[in-house]
Amino acid sequence: MPSFDIVSEINLAEADNAVQNVMREIATRYDFKGSKSKVEFADGVVTIHADDDLKLKQLREILQGHMQKRGIEPGSLDYQKPEPAAGQAVRQTVRLKQGINKELAKKIVKAIKDEKFKTQVAIQGEALRVSGKKKDDLQAVIAFVKGLGVEQPLQFKNFRD
Known part of the structure; x- marks a missing residue:
């Protein structure tokens, strides 16, 4: 029958590669010069650390673009509510929907x-x-x-x- x-399913190796590409892009972009912004990936969760809400929005767009280039569709990214960190800094977690x-x-x-x-x-x-x-x-x-x-x-x- x-x-x-x-x-x-999501290929986690491709997601990790996309996060590494985002970090490389942040290091070379002029608008992130001197910024403490970073993106981390561990256990199917991407954590975005940004200096302010504007940089957070830019990082989300960069991340989404790199994920799409790696074959991970935007619908599989589950953005959580942004949390305030030290000072004006903000942190946001993005869960990758599996299953x-x-x-x-x-x-x-x-x-x-x-x-x-x-x-x-x-x-x-x-x-x-x-x-x-x-x-x-x-x-x-x-x-x-x-x-x-x-x-x-x-x-x-x-x-x-």
């Missing part, structure tokens, strides 16, 4: 079942397994899920015939 998995959470999984399963495709959908941890009798049915489900407009980027893997 043909099947495939719907997942949401499909329960609410989103239930929403996708419900949408697929409402369309009455001839497939079965099962939630398996942080992934969804879709199986059906025909390859064409599975391809229709893939096209349908792509058209749902889910903000979190989804990948379709392990297509088995």
Whole structure:
């Protein structure tokens, strides 16, 4: 029986490379000269340290651009609320969304079942397994899920015939 998995994964090595590129860009940019701004990456969390709100906004834009160049979509970045640090400095954490959470999984399963495709959908941890009798049915489900407009980027893997 043909099947495939719907997942949401991020290559953490690419995310680390993007953060390193941001640090290199900060070191060479004139508007960050003499600034204590920096970006750190550890355990799937990016921490942005900036001198003020303006530099924080610029760092977010630079980070997002470098992440996109590395194949990490903006929808997978979860910006937390900025926190004040010493003086006027601000700090913001950015979590990288890995896996499909329960609410989103239930929403996708419900949408697929409402369309009455001839497939079965099962939630398996942080992934969804879709199986059906025909390859064409599975391809229709893939096209349908792509058209749902889910903000979190989804990948379709392990297509088995």
